[in-house]
Amino acid sequence: MEKINPFITNGYVSAEYFCDRIAETEMLTRYVVNGNNVALISPRRLGKTGLIEHCFHQKCIKDKYYTFLIDIYATKNLQEFVFELGKGILNGLKSQGRKAWDLFLSCLSSLRTSISFDFAGSPSWNLEMGDIKTPGITLDEIFYYLAQADKPCLVSIDEFQVIAKYPEKNVEAMLRTHIQHCTNAKFIYAGSQRHMMGEIFTSPARPFYQSTAVMELHPIDMQIYTEFIKKHFLASKKNITEETVHKVYKYFEGVTWYIQFVANSLYTMTAANETCTVDKVDVAIENILSQLNFTYSSLLYQLPPKQKEVLMAICKEEKAKEITSSKFLRTYKLTASSVQGAIKGLLDKDFVTCELGEYRVYDKFFEIWLMNLLK
Structure with a gap:
């Protein structure tokens, strides 16, 4: 079996391919298992979602909680929020067996006729957005499920700050009320726009004021990242110089996703028993840009x-x-x-x-x- 490229650029695989974040993992895990909601703030692509998934894979959480990852980045209103929340919960329950998702579906009175089942008998969230005709009622039903679930629930909502842009004026207050009364679920609100997240959680005039612990995520230390990259090169009988890793780290200011992407490319370019040197960094970036050329050309063309x-x-x-x-x-x-x-x-x-x-x-x-x- 061919060895996996250890520098993952999409999603979470396992702790083996997750770099550091030991203190952050302990802190976030401690917050949620002790009954706290958490606002997790950092620029995008610094690894918020990876950290949350890593926490969800800790034994003290994995064995005792239902965990749900909800991404609301592309949502524009309450209806779309409810759609993504319901879809994320159903997808998270599929692997937990029929008893788990049966209870969820039994709570969704407003959508029951719209849920279909695949050939294996598992529920499939192939609703149209228009199927959610009364988002307020469907939201009530989803929170009713979270309150009744047979395990405590952890719900991560990514890019949470977008709710501030919804046309409905009462979304923050509505969610805060639901969350306040749902003792069986705790929430991680991940956000990438510091000023908007700050306004939501630290302004006395806003419903979420003083309702959460607040964590900020910073870049992983350069030397720790260097050791991580060198370790994975050596595991495949490859070498990489510290100078090479330092150049990548400094070029992208420690932002995880870019470092992973370039390291992934450098790993591919380096044969067994070969050393990856600093001159390969520019080549790796050129290769990445050539792959993205069509996308970027299209984006630029579409701009006014x-x-x-x-x-x-x-x-x-x-x-x-x-x-x-x-x-x-x-x-x-x-x-x-x-x-x-x-x-x-x-x-x-x-x-x-x-x-x-x-x-x-x-x-x-x-x-x-x-x-x-x-x-």
């Missing part, structure tokens, strides 16, 4: 002209501040009104991120690809 101009300006700056200042406008031949209109669209589409007044291209590979265009 003004958004494209502002995106390119931010890319040139790398870390852009005061983007409506006369200096920025003069340098890139822009107007304040065009920048203000464009930046809203770029932020909404996640082309650009803003932390503490600093604008950056969100996807580092996209940023490198754009910089190559500008050369």
Whole structure:
């Protein structure tokens, strides 16, 4: 059997391929098993979801809890939230046997006629969004199940800050009320936009104020990551220099997903009994960009002209501040009104991120690809 590439770029495989996060795993596990809800905050691609899955695989959780991973990043309203929540819970229960998912389905009176079964007799969540005609009622039913489940439940909701953008004005209050009265379930609210998560959980005027423990995730220490990468190379009779790992780490500022992606490529490029040296890093990145070329070309083509101009300006700056200042406008031949209109669209589409007044291209590979265009 061919050995798996140890640098996983999608999902969680096992503790063997999970780098460090020992203190964070202990802290998050301790919070939830002791009855706390947790807001987990960090930039995207730093490994929040991987950490949560790693916690869910700890013996003290795996054997005693039902665990559910819900991603609401693409949701736009309460109906879509309820759809993803129900789908995530049903998918999480499928492997637990008929007794587990039978109870869940029996609680979903509003959707029972829409649930179908596959050839093996397992329930399949192939509903249409329109099947959820009364999202408030379906949400009541889902929380009724969580309260009645035969094991305590842990529910992770990824990109939780998007609920603040829903058109319905009472979503936070509605969820807070349900969660407050659901003693059989604890929640992990994972979010990547610090200011929005901060407003939800630390503003006295908001329903979730002081209702959770708050954890921030930071990059893994460079030396720990270096040892992790070297260990997996050596396990396959390959070598990699510390200089090579350090270059990747510093280039991507310790962000887990990019390091994993480049390490995955370097591992593939290195034969047994060979040493991966620093000169291979640029080759690995070029290979990755060539795979992404069609996607990035399409994204750029679809952008309105003004958004494209502002995106390119931010890319040139790398870390852009005061983007409506006369200096920025003069340098890139822009107007304040065009920048203000464009930046809203770029932020909404996640082309650009803003932390503490600093604008950056969100996807580092996209940023490198754009910089190559500008050369």
